[in-house]
Amino acid sequence: MNISAFVAAAAHDMKNSICVIAAYLEDALAQIAQQGAQLPPQARQLTSQALYETQRVNGNLVQLMAIYKLDEGMYPFEPAEVELEEFAAEVLERVRPLAHIKGLSIESDLGGCEAVWFFDRDLIASVVVQALFNAVRYATRAVRLTLCTEGGQLEIRVEDDGPGFPEFMLAQGFPSQQGINVQTGSTGLGLFFSRLVANLHRNGERIGSTRLENASTLDGGRFVITLP
Amino acid sequence: MTEQVGSRVFLLVEDFEMMRGVLRGHLSRCGAQRVDAAPNARDAINLLRKNKYDVVLCDYNLGPGKNGQMLLEEARHNEWISPAAVWIMITAEKSNDMVSVAAEQAPDDYLLKPITEATLQTRIQKLMERKASLAGIVSAMKAYDYRRALQLCGEQLAQGSKNTADVLRLQAQLYQLSGEADKARAVYEAILQRAPIPWAKLGLARLHLQAKKLTAARGLLEEIVRDHPQYLDAYDCLAEVLASQGQIDRELMVLQQAAHISPNSAVRQSALGHAALQQGNRDLAMQSFKRSIKLSEHSSIENPEPYLGLARAHSEAGAPAEALQVIAELRRKAESRDSRLLARTEELRAHQAAGNADGVAVAMKDIREHTQCGAVPLTPGMALRVAETLMQAGQRDDATQLLLVVTRNNHDDDVLLRRVQNVFDRAGMGEAGRELLLAARKQATESMSEGVRLMAQGKLTAAVEAMRAAAAAMPQNARVLLNFAAISITSLEKQGWSRPLEEEARTAIETARTLRPDDPRGLELLERMAKADPSS
Numbered sequence: 001m002n003i004s005a006f007v008a009a010a011a012h013d014m015k016n017s018i019c020v021i022a023a024y025l026e027d028a029l030a031q032i033a034q035q036g037a038q039l040p041p042q043a044r045q046l047t048s049q050a051l052y053e054t055q056r057v058n059g060n061l062v063q064l065m066a067i068y069k070l071d072e073g074m075y076p077f078e079p080a081e082v083e084l085e086e087f088a089a090e091v092l093e094r095v096r097p098l099a100h101i102k103g104l105s106i107e108s109d110l111g112g113c114e115a116v117w118f119f120d121r122d123l124i125a126s127v128v129v130q131a132l133f134n135a136v137r138y139a140t141r142a143v144r145l146t147l148c149t150e151g152g153q154l155e156i157r158v159e160d161d162g163p164g165f166p167e168f169m170l171a172q173g174f175p176s177q178q179g180i181n182v183q184t185g186s187t188g189l190g191l192f193f194s195r196l197v198a199n200l201h202r203n204g205e206r207i208g209s210t211r212l213e214n215a216s217t218l219d220g221g222r223f224v225i226t227l228p
Numbered sequence: 229m230t231e232q233v234g235s236r237v238f239l240l241v242e243d244f245e246m247m248r249g250v251l252r253g254h255l256s257r258c259g260a261q262r263v264d265a266a267p268n269a270r271d272a273i274n275l276l277r278k279n280k281y282d283v284v285l286c287d288y289n290l291g292p293g294k295n296g297q298m299l300l301e302e303a304r305h306n307e308w309i310s311p312a313a314v315w316i317m318i319t320a321e322k323s324n325d326m327v328s329v330a331a332e333q334a335p336d337d338y339l340l341k342p343i344t345e346a347t348l349q350t351r352i353q354k355l356m357e358r359k360a361s362l363a364g365i366v367s368a369m370k371a372y373d374y375r376r377a378l379q380l381c382g383e384q385l386a387q388g389s390k391n392t393a394d395v396l397r398l399q400a401q402l403y404q405l406s407g408e409a410d411k412a413r414a415v416y417e418a419i420l421q422r423a424p425i426p427w428a429k430l431g432l433a434r435l436h437l438q439a440k441k442l443t444a445a446r447g448l449l450e451e452i453v454r455d456h457p458q459y460l461d462a463y464d465c466l467a468e469v470l471a472s473q474g475q476i477d478r479e480l481m482v483l484q485q486a487a488h489i490s491p492n493s494a495v496r497q498s499a500l501g502h503a504a505l506q507q508g509n510r511d512l513a514m515q516s517f518k519r520s521i522k523l524s525e526h527s528s529i530e531n532p533e534p535y536l537g538l539a540r541a542h543s544e545a546g547a548p549a550e551a552l553q554v555i556a557e558l559r560r561k562a563e564s565r566d567s568r569l570l571a572r573t574e575e576l577r578a579h580q581a582a583g584n585a586d587g588v589a590v591a592m593k594d595i596r597e598h599t600q601c602g603a604v605p606l607t608p609g610m611a612l613r614v615a616e617t618l619m620q621a622g623q624r625d626d627a628t629q630l631l632l633v634v635t636r637n638n639h640d641d642d643v644l645l646r647r648v649q650n651v652f653d654r655a656g657m658g659e660a661g662r663e664l665l666l667a668a669r670k671q672a673t674e675s676m677s678e679g680v681r682l683m684a685q686g687k688l689t690a691a692v693e694a695m696r697a698a699a700a701a702m703p704q705n706a707r708v709l710l711n712f713a714a715i716s717i718t719s720l721e722k723q724g725w726s727r728p729l730e731e732e733a734r735t736a737i738e739t740a741r742t743l744r745p746d747d748p749r750g751l752e753l754l755e756r757m758a759k760a761d762p763s764s
Contacts (some may be wrong), residue, residue, distance in 0.1 A: 012289070015320040016244050019342040023250040058342060065321050076327040076458040081423070086350060093346040118423040122340055123320060136541065218649050 022054040063193040112148035131158040138162030161218035203228035233259040269294035276308040481710040494523040532567040548582035573617040619655040637704040639672035709740040
């Protein structure tokens with residue numbers, strides 16, 4: 001057995017554990033809510049932090065494994081027809097428990113989009129969920145997911161009403177390869193992954209892309225992924 | 229939703245105990261009342277044998293032994309789950325090996341962990357609806373009633389189905405099956421105008437292959453393989469195109485690539501072995517067959533191919549003793565008549581190679597018992613395989629007899645008759661074979677043309693008589709049987725109803741339908757008879 005097989009097996013195992021931890025936490029919170037009980041503010045803060053951290057670990061594992069497999073030609077890139085309404089509902093469902101604890105409202109706008117688009121559902125869901133968690137972390141009151149199709153492209157926007165992306169991030173853009181930034185704690189993995197995934201999506205000459213901006217309709221940051 | 233879910237029976241297969249608990253909780257909050265659970269494939273099989281499940285949630289990784297995909301294939305093969313049952317594969321992460329399965333072996337959906345309750349609920353709901361809406365089309369298709377299936381497709385598309393993509397895919401397949409290649413092509417092309425959907429490209433490529441447009445087919449297939457390297461059905465089709473182009477070294481390469489992507493597929497390894505053997509690459513052949521045998525250990529689905537291939541490779545390598553050992557193992561495991569017969573023919577080859585006359589005699593006796601009149605007839609494909617091996621083992625008379633039976637019973641099937649001729653050619657009997665084929669074919673046509681001639685003269689009773697004689701002479705010829713039935717029905721319509729003749733016609737149609745289940749004429753005749761029946 002070589003080391004990469006160990007890494008793969010261990011990542012798989014860790015992923016199972018982290019999913020169970022997250023499910024237990026969400027379940028416990030749901031039970032508290034059902035009994036009409038209120039968590040003390042401090043506990044509320046800690047629980048939401050814990051939930052957020054499980055999602056970060058899970059997201060990192062998913063993205064690491066996918067990047068590794070894409071690199072080795074072992075990842076099954078499978079674009080297919082995706083019903084956008086259902087897709088949006090599913091990704092929002094992933095962040096709802098955390099948003100609920102933090103008292104955030106979740107908005108979605110699918111007014112300007114077609115019913116079906118063609119992309120790799122799992123990869124794009126992984127990118128959008130990570131962006132949503134990020135937005136939930138920095139938002140003060142609201143997070144918004146917008147899907148719209150125009151000019152033969154699908155644009156998925158994740159917006160928050162937080163302080164927006166810091167200048168250096170906007171300047172730096174999406175890393176092609178980047179180490180850990182000690183000051184921000186960011187590994188750049190999420191951004192690297194989202195660009196990689198966007199670029200896999202092609203239709204004729206056109207190619208998927210990503211961008212960050214502080215042009216949110218909610219006055220915070222905005223993450224955009226565009227798929228041809 | 230809860231009501232619908234409440235009446236369904238669920239099976240949960242997950243080796244990780246805590247995850248099993250989490251999923252069980254999700255299901256019960258979605259309204260599920262009956263949920264059975266199993267921690268591994270063995271326990272799951274016991275449950276699947278005993279109960280009928282509507283929805284199976286199955287983890288792909290189940291620890292040592294069978295994985296979720298193997299379990300699914302076995303459950304479908306043994307019909308432990310109905311075609312309407314929903315099978316959802318759960319997995320922590322995706323990999324090529326997991327999703328690289330032929331379309332008909334794929335689960336209904338994959339769900340990636342973490343799975344939220346809401347996602348589980350919407351997916352189950354959607355898949356149950358999808359299965360239910362397609363059930364009518366699929367079962368008509370299974371009964372070879374393509375006309376009915378196409379009619380249902382048309383209705384669903386007109387109503388604006390939620391599952392338009394699925395219906396279009398079935399519609400194109402059905403057009404293809406009923407020989408309407410132009411309509412099938414139109415469906416695929418319309419889909420591809422909107423998006424580069426791989427299955428539509430593959431469908432189009434298959435149509436090109438059928439029409440012998442090999443270059444066009446190859447272009448499309450190479451495109452799919454480049455853009456979707458995990459889409460294994462495309463490799464199989466590409467290999468077929470390359471074989472037709474005579475590029476057998478490239479064919480082998482493509483099959484090797486596919487086997488590399490999906491290293492745990494027994495069928496794939498065995499296909500690679502056969503291609504390698506054909507190309508004289510005996511080492512690769514043996515290695516692939518051995519791997520295929522090893523992989524089949526966990527499966528109860530009978531697959532004699534790797535054993536037959538390995539035995540042949542040993543025989544060709546001048547090691548008949550090893551070949552006989554492999555055959556003995558196959559005969560211990562083989563349950564079906566066809567597998568045992570194929571084992572015998574391979575055994576014959578090994579004895580021949582060893583110069584063991586007694587062994588040859590014993591094997592031949594058994595083969596004759598299985599193939600001569602009185603026995604349940606072999607499918608044409610089986611008969612050709614057996615005949616080919618008999619030829620190679622020097623048993624020309626028996627092989628020729630078998631080939632003539634195939635010819636008489638399928639005198640209208642040009643593709644099959646070309647394959648018969650090929651067997652003669654390869655045995656160096658090309659000329660003799662051509663004459664024998666011609667004679668057998670002539671005999672079949674002549675006995676039928678008498679009936680057609682009488683019919684044209686309006687002598688209906690005499691026509692029925694002549695066709696009945698032809699059917700008696702060729703009781704396994706689907707064309708003759710259907711013609712007899714058609715003339716009989718005309719007589720019933722014009723000369724008054726007769727129950728015995730109706731029964732005769734019905735039996736002929738049923739026999740023809742077992743011989744050629746995909747021939748739509750049998751069903752059409754049954755419908756025509758039902759319409760004309762005065763008692764209905």
